[in-house]
Amino acid sequence: MRLCGLLTACAIGSTTPAWAITPKNFDVHGLDFVPTLEVQESYDDNFRALSEDVESSWITTLKPAFSLTAEDRNSAYRLSYQAVSEHYHSAADASNTDHDAKLESILAFDARQRLHLEAGYKRQEDTASTAVNRENDKYHSSRFSGRYDYGARTAINQLSLAVSQERLRYDNSGEINADKDRDTLALTGTWTHALGGSTRALLELRHSDFDYTLADSRRNSTNQALLAGATWEATARTTGKVRIGYEQKDFDDPRVDDLDSPMWEVGLDWAPRTYSVFTLNARRAFDEGDDGSDAVKTTSTELLWRHEWTSRLSSNLSFGLSRQVYEGQERDDDISSASLSLTYAVRRWLDISLGYRYRKNDSSVELESYERNIYLLSLTGSF
Structure with a gap:
């Protein structure tokens, strides 16, 4: 099995849903480059998730994303990034842009031993979590993880050992949610x-x-x-x-x-x-x-x-x-x-x-x- 296939099979890679577009891969100095873009228009009748005095708005969303993948005989690496920019037409203070970046790798030492590594960073805003204050809930997080697998894929017994470290910080005004x-x-x-x-x-x-x-x-x-x-x-x-x-x-x-x-x-x-x-x-x-x-x-x-x-x-x-x-x-x-x-599916790419x-x-x-x-x-x- 190709190692990039292992990235997906081990559930640390692909987030493409079933029956989605089939993007074309571009060769960029030996790296597979895959860009995508989603444009969305939506109407949310209670974007602050309130019981009374609700707020509604039309929302225009842009989701540009890309992935860069490289592999050789015993290793594979992938860098992925997605931005989500939301423009609230009836509430400018709710407009926001989220960022999500992730670097993943798999190293196959031999038929029995594999090492999975991942590092990620997110900066996000949520319109509902601080609804009482009627402002977006702002936070960022970083995560590092590793998993060591021992045992051939056809072995009777297999062992996995995993460790992860996550740092979560809130960026709201007035120390809102600082207790989290x-x-x-x-x-x-x-x-x-x-x-x-x-x-x-x-x-x-x-x-x-x-x-x-x-x-x-x-x-x-x-x-x-x-x-x-x-x-x-x-x-x-x-x-x-x-x-x-x-x-x-x-x-x-x-x-x-x-x-x-x-x-x-x-x-x-x-x-x-x-x-x-x-x-x-x-x-x-x-x-x-x-x-x-x-x-x-x-x-x-x-x-x-x-x-x-x-x-x-x-x-x-x-x-x-x-x-x-x-x-x-x-x-x-x-x-x-x-x-x-x-x-x-209008086209393979749309x-x-x-x-x-x-x-x-x-x-x-x-x-x-x-x-x-x-x-x-x-x-x-x-x-």
Whole structure:
């Protein structure tokens, strides 16, 4: 297998959705250069996600992106970048530009040993997270990670050891959300065992340390999780990963109650036809605290259906349900979402899409409840 294929197969590379455009690769001094551009016009009837006095606007969005890929016999490298520039026609203060850059590599020492490295930087603004203040939530983050895999791809036993370091900082006025500034160190060890065919059992141990920059933060904590499950590919038209286990969150501050809960992560693809794929994603885990909470226990389920009606026309339909319990507060949120999009491939290098997104938050805190509708029309092109 070519190493650039390994970048994609190991889920650290390609973000191109199924049935998207097929960009042309340009040879730039031995590097594969792939540029794309998406132009989108949308209408958001509640872009601040408020329960009352909502704001709406037409939004013009430009998404230029590119990737540079290089490979030789034993290694592959990819640099990717995307900018997202949003112009809000009815609210100039909401207009913003996001940046997302990432450098990835895979080094194959021999048939048994591989090393994956990744470095990334993001600078983003969110119109909804600081809705009470009616200003964008601004933050930037940097992330470095590495994963060492031992075991041939056909070996009965395989072992992976991963480490990542993330730095998150908020850039809002008046120290808004400064209590969420943190450094995160995560360690993961995964052992898999072949059961036959393309099915493998797995056992995984995770450790995460959350260090907040705010002095005497209640949220400084350590997460531990032990998970067991399986992965399989192309088994009865099904591909998937299932992890089920238990998670503990221990806070440094003795005044904060430690937390524990069953944990699971499920990702299943079922393809009854080559042109039709159903996907089920489910998750239960502790997320870091928000809006003054110590942590958020999130349970979510999402069902997606991707269907290719003709060689040019495809659709994406999704439904999602999520429950968020804010630990340390009297707040529970029930979130429902849905989306539908139709994409027509005008040319190999040009797609046109029409879409709709819906989101509703039914919160026990009245001011946190809201409904949001977004209507979209977009053109995605390359060369």
